[in-house]
Amino acid sequence: MLKDRDGIIYRTIKIGNLEWFLDNYQNTSIKHHYPDNNPENRSKFGCLYNWRTAMKAAPEGWRLPTRNEIKDLTNLVDITNNVLPNAGIYDYSLKHTCIFQQGTAFWTSETYTHRNAYSWFINNDLKYMLCTSMNDCLSVRYVRTI
Helix, strand or coil, rough: ECCCCCEEEEEEEEEEEEEEEECCCCCCCCCEEEEEHHHHHHHHHHHHHHHHHHHCEEEEEEEECCCHHHHHHHHHEEECCCEHHCCCCCCCCCCCCCCCCCCCEEEEEEECCEEEEEEEEEEEEEEEEEECCCCCCCECEEEEEE
């Protein structure tokens, strides 16, 4: 578990040499948006951030994951049942973590161009990388090496 500078407690999980947020980031003291523009969605879905804000907002020692770290994680996740079976986690909460009816998108730390960064998108049994405008607002899950 991690308590951030605003007193919000985030669940975490250790997988290999990485520790991942189990919850979406929800710091409201920085520029953010609420899913569906509804503040009541914060506790369930977290907040949405543009890429530059997400890169700067990580709690000390944490960061956005790389594309390869995301690929490794999503290969472990049973998206249909929303679990990390090999880790004994039965609610990793990747399936319903954002406003997208058809799926969820999260930022990675890697840029594609000076205006675009990679994001990862999960939809039922699909998972893939997207090239997304850095101005778009997406969910954030931070990671750290342990």
